[in-house]
Amino acid sequence: MTVAAEGSPPLRMAGLRRSPLLQSEAVQGFALISPTFVYALILLVLPILVVIAHSFWTQNYLTIDHTFTLENYRIALTEPIYRDLLWRSLYISLTVSLLTVALAYPIAYFISFHGGRHKSLWLFLITIPFWTSYLLRVMSWKVILGYNGVLNSGLMGLGIIDEPSTALLYNSSAVIITLTHAWATFAILPIFVSLEKVDRTLVEAATDLGDGPLRSFLRVTLPLSAPGVISAALIVMIPTVGDYVTPKLVGGKDGVMIANAIQAQFGKASNWPLGAALSVTTMIIVSLIAGATVLVIRALQRLAR
Amino acid sequence: MTAIRRFLPGWLSSYAVLYLLFLYLPVIFLPIFSINTAATPKFPLSGVTLHWYEDLPRTPALIDATWNSLIVGVSASILSTVLGILAARSITRYRYPGRRAVNGLIMAPLVLPEVIVAISMLLVMLQLGLSLSLFTVVLGHVLVCIPYSMTVLTSGFEGFDRSLEEASADLGESAFGTFRRVTLPMVAPAIISSLLVCFTISLDEFIIAFFLTGTEATLPIYIWGQLRFAAKLPGVLALGTLLLFASFVLMTIAEILRRRAARRTQNEGGLYA
16 A cells, blocks of 8 residues: 555655745645645544543543543553553554564565566455455454354364364454454555565576575565565554454454453443543554564664675 | 475465465355355355345345445545545645655555544544534545545556646647546546545445444444344345445456556557557
């Protein structure tokens, strides 16, 4: 999805001085984008600011007390239930992004280097399942992993197990499997784009200079595709930490994640400020971890060279 | 070494096929169990029936949900495509400071947890005194559709040869005439593709609709409500199959149009090459 943004031609500002032409171009361009920009400001930036404001207030039965307090953050960070949910959500989203990227890389590599004439067909085949309803895909995993589900009846039919296993559904592994499946496409596309940009002559040069296929892959192709790996990891990690549907449908008691707690605060529990503080905390922590991931991948990239 | 090289694509392609199976298998179970006579989804199938499909048009709540989804989908796709056209045109045609930052903000809903986006909008709408309805769902869907619309449209607008427009202006066309007779035909496939993509997203979107709707349910919300009852599962599977099919058809058309748009704008010969 970053494809379009990255593919645009580089800014040609350098050569141009502040001529009237440039000014009018800037004004025109900005005027053209402003409706969309304002829309995003009103429905994205303003709401997030309102959430941040709420996180410092207190719920007083039906009204909200607007005095500044950090109490919600104390609860979000120290109450065992929220702390556990946060850790579990982070653990699940990290595992899912690692798995998704690891499983997606060979596919992206295959399509980019060996896809030949069928490149766009492969890409299309991979994106199709992604366009089907997310809710339905989660539901099909429930059908597969359930007590009377496909996997259990299949394994019993093959005589591998005698009675249906309850270990498949309603736990965090079920959540991890489902999310890994749901986010596959999002990981493949950015990696594919960065692999397409790898200069093939560099790989040839490495081979000519005596590197084996594995060595030239590890020292040339892999480090050069690091930007794709970074965006794939982030694009999976940040949204999955706040996933609501999957834990609710296949997670059971042990697979509940932070989004379910956030929803509860805005629903039944009706404590908006606490829900807001939980949202802000989740966003900050996941951004920190995302930042750390970027640094780690960059460090590995430098090491590989 | 050459052995490895010859071996590797073989391994990779079998992995690719396995991966495709992993991607498609779960989705394929929906249609399979939707024609099963038994309500529990397990093998072997107890018999084949279209009974569950026949029941669908006889469910008033489902008909309402379908209409709601269509209204939301059509409004959201038109609005987000209009906003997407403005933004994509601005991004691909003009260079100005802050262009990347604005683009980043518009694309941000793509990488934010949906629940957080949804509850933030919910808070603001309640504060503004908007009552929750299909209208608020449309507002939310437009926000999440714009990034996809932008992606489709920028790939269609990019490489769009500006000299064609200049030529048209030089030959005496008015600005509107140039737009209608030169620009529009070139980008029409991308625009239709964006409409289809946004419609599909809105049709399948659950979280935002779940938080922002009042009493009216869209199709995913209807499905969510039905999921609580095990006996209703086959009906849900049948409905799900129809939705899958609709998404598949819409996306295939969208992809064909998007490619045609990309080809049109990139060909040297322009429109009729």
